[in-house]
Amino acid sequence: MEAAVAMPAWRSNLATIAALMARAKNELLRVPGAAIPGVLAPTIFFLGLNGVFGALTQLRGFSTSSYESFIVPVSMLQGAGFTGAAAGVNLARDIEAGWLDRLLVSPAPRWVLLAGTVLAASARALIPATFVLSVALLLGAGWPGVDGLLIAYVMVAAMAAVAACWGSFLALRFKSQSAAPLMQAGMMALILTTTAYAPLALLGAWLQDIARVNPVTQVLEAARQGFVGSVSWAETWPGVLAITGMLALLGALALREMRRTGL
């Protein structure tokens, strides 16, 4: 008892986050089928888009002749979006089943409960990203280099955290799994209204306008740089800034809903 009292708050918070992440991992190990759609959907999109729009690289203005290389970071981020949104759906299910109520009466701070969900999604997003990357490399996508790969993975994990914050915000707001389409569609729209299909100059005028102000464009360009060229700080920092901003905004919104829940 004395030892438990003496435990510093930061350590017990970390232990709670680790326990919540372990719960998410157990879900994955016990129901592996549940992870299949999250892995399959971005892979299908990758194969489909590559097969269908591969000829676009013949257009003047494309920075690469390999559409596989151009599109693979999009699919990796899509996988992160799906995984993060699925974390929101799982939270809504926990709310419906009364599991979150039990967590709320525990002495764990609200931000710790949110961090458990968000960090689990970040870690889980590496599975679809690795799968789709392996498929792309097998099909001839360019090797991004260790630095390019590292940046891509950091962007994927952070994007999953953004999506998990968005999903958690909606789950806590609506307290129902029926908000799932909004979680998924929101992420899909955010990721695809960027330079996902083609460079900015080749996009339609309305999509160019949206892509310019959509922060995910910067995230995508940072993740893509190693696949289509060389890695530079100039291409990286806008992505880091954009993802940090999105995390701060959506994290704050999700935390505000978490603090309101159960009051």
Place this chain on the structure above:
Amino acid sequence: MDAHLLGSALRTNLRIVRALGMRSIRQTFRRPQLIAPIIVFPTLLLAIQTGGAGSAVELPGFPPVQSFLQFMLAGAMMNALMLAGNSGGIALAVDIEMGFTDRLFSAPIPRFAIVLGRLAGTAALGLFASLWFLTIGLVFGATIESGVAGALMAIVLVTASAMAVGGIGAAIALRTGSASVVQGLFPLVLVVLFLSSAFFPQELMIEPAKTIAKYNPLSFIVEGIREPIISGINASDTLDAVLAILGIVVLGLLLSDRALRHRLKVG
């Protein structure tokens, strides 16, 4: 059986199909969660693909079109009707899970009426999707090159295709009796669609998608829908589309028949 009795039986069966069809249509339009993905997802994809890959019309070998939106309308309709077929299968599977279909099986009505009634709802969704996308196209400046006749042709082909694809969904629902299994086919629907000429001219696709698209029956249907929109009604393309739809109808009927027999045997 004389002609009078035959006519009476036919009228009775038609009344049953109509009643079940109306139930299916009402059910579909009462629940926004059923109709929203069928319209919202393909509309979102249409907008993003049109904006993102619109420069493709400049590629050598791209068929002459007014705009990429005009080209993509048929693909969006195809996307929606495939989702409508999947959604119809899910609704039938839910009926099986809830025991509604068992009650119909014990009623003195022909088995085919149960499936046909459900397909009426799917056809209504197909009709709605075709009208939606033609409206979207016209609002955003796409023209229908063959005019009203071409628009009607597209509407008829989309509605018939939705019903045909719905037959496959119904067969899977009858065989498995599980809504989650039918729902799990959604990624497969996307695969089949991507491997057709729904979103890009088949000649410009890259291998192996190009070869698969050449023989994919959905390519024949989508070309039948697209031709009246981008150029004019072409008898050969229309005939190919009708034959492809008939092929899917026959496959759906055979699979549904086998699945129904299986369901009645195992209970």
